[in-house]
Amino acid sequence: MNETQMNAIPTPLEGAIVYNTTSKSLNIRTNALREPLSTGxxxxxxxxxxxxxxxxxxxxxxxxxxxxxxxxxxxxxxxxxxxxxxxxxxxxxxxxxxxxxxxxxxxxxxxxxxxxxxxxxxxxxxxxxxxxxxxxxxxxxxxxxxxxxxxxxxxxxxxxxxxxxxxxxxxxxxxxxxxxxxxxxx
The missing domain is CATH 2.60.120.40 (Jelly Rolls)
Structure with missing residues (x-):
């Protein structure tokens, strides 16, 4: 989903992973924040x-x-x-x-x-x-x-x-x- 759709998830779960099509990166929900996963x-x-x-x-x-x-x-x-x-x-x-x-x-x-x-x-x-x-x-x-x-x-x-x-x-x-x-x- 895009950045807007990802941020609109009403009750995101800790540890949930979303592919962000806006930034072209995997994002994980941690400590009430969405962080891009490291690609190495x-x-x-x-x-x-x-x-x-x-x-x-x-x-x-x-x-x-x-x-x-x-x-x-x-x-x-x-x-x-x-x-x-x-x-x-x-x-x-x-x-x-x-x-x-x-x-x-x-x-x-x-x-x-x-x-x-x-x-x-x-x-x-x-x-x-x-x-x-x-x-x-x-x-x-x-x-x-x-x-x-x-x-x-x-x-x-x-x-x-x-x-x-x-x-x-x-x-x-x-x-x-x-x-x-x-x-x-x-």
Whole structure:
């Protein structure tokens, strides 16, 4: 049955298993909740943009966080029983667990000089950690990129927002590659 039909069962029994055609997963009723059964593989969502040549502007304002400009249109893979993409750089988790989060960003026109960068994750609007943070010191305009990971315990309905800061002294950069992902480890 679909998600609506499954949730409309008036008196579901503990241990009852239903194949959910919406999420394409088996669900079991435990502790008054419906949980997807493990298929032996980690649950993952990945959003990605690979830009070609040209002006692929991302905003960079000194010390002002920007959401990663990735949304549901940029999904490469998603387990809808575990994740929902709810906005730019925003992913809602649908089940408790330990999650591994990653983010990557690259640009083709990083200006010369000392430049601070931050890749960060927020949970429900509060900073929970930095995936990567540092400084780059180029001698000329060049390609630049950063990547990082963060592991965190998340609860059902937590919304994770992936954000970045690049203090480059100019208002825009030419993006080449953007990626965010979350994997539920248990």
């Amino acid at each position: 593989k980690n649950k993952t969502v990945v959003l990605n943009k690979n830009y070609g040549n040209g002006n692929n502007t991302i905003v960079s304002n000194n010390n002002n966080y920007q959401n990663f400009p990735l949304n549901a249109a940029d999904i490469l893979t998603n387990d809808p029983s575990t994740f929902e993409v709810v906005g730019n750089g925003k992913i809602k988790v649908k089940t408790n667990g330990i999650y591994l989060m990653s983010a990557e960003i690259s640009v083709s026109n990083m200006p010369p000089g000392n430049t601070k960068y931050v890749l960060a994750a927020e949970k429900n609007g509060t900073l929970i950690g930095y995936l990567s943070r540092g400084n780059t010191n180029g001698s000329g305009v060049d390609y630049w990129g950063a990547t990082g990971v963060l592991m965190y315990v998340l609860q059902t309905d937590d919304i994770i927002t992936f954000r970045y800061v690049i203090n480059n002294g100019v208002s825009t950069l030419d993006a080449k590659f953007l990626n965010i992902g979350i994997t539920r480890l248990n």
